Amino acid sequence: MISKNTIDQVFETARVEEVLGDFVQLKKSGSNFKGLSPFTDERSPSFMVSPVKQIWKDFSSGKGGNVVAFLMEHEHFTYPEAIKYLAKKYNIEIEETEQSDEQKQQADERESMYLVSEFANQYFQNILLKSEQGKAIGLSYFKERGFTDETIKKFQLGYCLDEWDAFTSEAIRKGYKLEYLEKTGLSIVKGEKQFDRFKGRVMFPIHSMSGRVLGFGGRILTNDKKAAKYLNSPESELYHKSKVLYGIYYAKQAIAKEDNCYLVEGYTDVIQLHQNGIENVVSSSGTSLTSEQIRLINRLTTNITVLYDGDAAGIRASIRGIDLILEQGMNVKVCVFPDGEDPDSFARKNSQADLQNYLNENAKDFIEFKASLLYEDAKNDPVKRANLIQDMVSSISKIPNQIQQEVYIQECSRIMDISESVLFSTLSQILAKAGKPVSKQSQTTKPLEVVRDTETTKVKVDELFELERKIISLLLLYGTVEEEFEDMVWKENKNGDLVLEPEIQKAKVFEKIYLDLQEDEIAFANDDFRKLYLLLVAKLNEKGNLELDVIMNEIEPELSSLVTTILMEEEQYVLHDWERMEIMVKTKDKSVARLVNETILALRRFLITQKIDELSKKINDSEEEDPRKRLEDIMDYQSLKRILSNRLNRVM
Incomplete structure (x- = not known):
């Protein structure tokens, strides 16, 4: 660590x-x-x-x-x-906390494997661009595929010489141990002999999300029928085929920005689409899609569009991946290219605008896709049609969200012309068999009804949330500011009656807030605000000030985002330059004492209103014959609420 x-x-x-x-x-x-x-x-x-x-x-x-x-x-x-x-x-040396000998050895071994992989990556690039064989064979191949020099450099494409041990010998000569060359799979060791695994292949380095080289994919360029067309690094401490996606390092920002990920099969599909302006694309590297790969995409977006070649047999073979995507709670669409085309060839033949339009217009929902793919074969055969419907409902059962399940059942009913009640019943059986929760909709087999409200929807503001947030805001922005606060205290007048009179007290903002909340025994309802309040008050009591940079580094990311939002609120006035547009904004620091008093009074009034509602409900629900005691309490609270309302109106 x-x-x-x-x-x-x-x-x-x-x-x-x-x-x-x-x-x-x-x-x-x-x-x-x-x-x-x-x-x-x-x-x-x-x-x-x-x-x-x-x-x-x-x-x-x-x-x-x-x-x-x-x-x-x-x-x-x-x-x-x-x-x-x-x-x-910033050239800061990283110190590691004390580790066991075994942990140190594992860390050293892993880092050594990374270093070997980085060396190999640089070596293959140099061979491609600078050696005669690399330029004549490897670079010519990439140029034929339509890749530009910029693309070749960006994706760090390379070439391994068509010689038995050229790479291995060079790596050993540079001081890299054969042990790590073997563990990364770059070299094959048989007795006293060692060979280059990727001999005579063009190289595609596979990067982690953070850009480190995990392994390689290599494509052979000869017509050797005994050799595999594509060869990947073997499983190792670094490279787990089921947990990596080719192109994720280059696509991650675009995926997050577009809120969608295009999923293809091959390396060249990714590169060609990327070169043509579609950068939010990754590949499963020719392997069957796995749950780990889907979760990797889920870190960036919940939307996946699977791109298939125009080959019906291949589509049927790989359709299982759709159910895996649905199981992860993600939204999936499918786009099929014209017959005989794949993402690589189609991107080469079309402009970016035409390619993007095709993807937008032909991406189908998975239900619609399954129906269009299999319906022609099944429409005149009752058994095949029943199996198709069963298969579609089975896919819907994978979706963890029950509302989405029911919406898709409706869509399936429309496409396949079958009653929703039968589909809901089938869904219920599949879910029960799998031990999954069955929705009431599935149990009752009653179709989902959507009732439209003709009246304008009213957005209800969470008043307590806003008040608690305001208190945190005041502590962050003005906690150490000293102000004169006007409080109303009960005093005896000349006639001996108790009356409320103003009294000025000088205090820091955090002291005023802390003492008032303590006096009323008020606890925060929101967990995040409660954590922040306790942390801020403790820091202010201990040091008398807030070191925001220190606090930001100590708190968890969710709280960090909340604090940032509060601290940067008034920067929006600068951002939008409202004063230039003659919209005068009154900043908070011009009336801090008023804001503090207003917020605390509003919080007190809200909590008293809650208490009155709670007591009123008890009277209605109670079986007691004499509810007078509760009525007296309600009247007392009502009286206190009026006093607070008067004070609040005066402050505001």
Whole structure:
């Protein structure tokens, strides 16, 4: 594990504006920087970076956080990968916490295998571009496929010499151990002899999500019928075929931005589509799609469009992958290319606009796709038709979301011209057999009815959530500010009556909030706000101030995003330049005391209203003959609510 000292040093050194500037074009805007969102398509900048607070906020997508949060969101790094990226950028030596000898050996071995794979990748590229054999055979092949020089370099394509041990000998000469050449599968060792696994093949390096080389795919260029056309690295400590997707490193940003992933079969399909402007594309590398690969895509989007060659037999053989995608709770569409075409050939023959239009117009929902694929064979054969319907309902049963299940049942009923009640009954049987929960809709076999409300839908605001959020906002922005607060206290007048009179008290914002909430024994209802409140009050009590950069590094990502949103709220005024448009915005710091009093009073009134509703419900539900005690309590609370309302109106 990376030591805390290294993590602290990374956070102290890394500058959010420098790191994000590598990914987003930023322009100075007052004390901040602004730019176009890297997560959505937009023309007006909604992305704001604060060097003072060392945080960023994307107002178009709602995302935000510190520098590590950006790398995890944009580059899809894990937390350790983000720390290592920053350490490398700022030349910080990474210290590891104490590990056992076995852990050290495993880590050293894994890193050695990565180094060997990186060397091989560079070696194959150099052979392709600089050797006579590489240029004559490998480079010519890629050029024939229509790949540009830029594409060949971007995807780090290479060539392995058609010699028995050229690569292995060079690697050993450079100091790499044969042990790791064998473990990565780059070399085959038989007794005292060793051979290059990818002899005479063009090379496609396979990268992890973070860009490290895990293994290779190699295509033979001769007509040797005994040799496999494509050969992949064998399973190793680094490379697990079922857990990797070719092209994911190059496609991850586009997938997240487009909120859709195109899934193809081959390496050249990915490269050709990418070169033609369709960058959100990955390949299962010629293997059957696995759950692990689907979950990898699920980190980026919940939408997959599977692209099939125009070969009916091949489509039927690989259709099982659709059910796997559905099981993961993802949305799946299918697009089939014309007969005799595959993604590679079709992309070569069409412009980007025509290709994108074809994908948009021909992507079908999986139910519609299955029906169109198999219906022609089954429509005049009752048995085949029944089997097709059974197969479609079986696919629907894989979907974990019951609402989606029922919508698809309706669609299946329409396409196959069969009653919904029969389909719901069949679905219920399949689910029960699999031990899965059966929806009430399936049990009753009553079709889903959609009732349209003709009245305008009213959005109900969660008042308690907003009030608790406002308290957190006040603590973050003005916790240490000292203000004069007007409180109303009961005092005895000349006639001996108790009356409310104003009294001015000087206190810091966090002290005022803490004491008032303590006095009323108010606890936060929202878990995130409760965690933040306890953390902020503890920090303010302990140190008298908030080191926001330290807090941002300590809290979990969900809370980090919430804090960023609050801290960057007023930056929106700068972002949209409202003053230039003669829209005057009153910032909070011009009336902090009023805001604090208003928020606490509003919270008290809300909780009292809740209490009145609770007591009223008990009176209605109670079997007690004399509910007078509860009525008296309600009247007391009503009286207190009126006092609070008067005070709140006066403050506001």
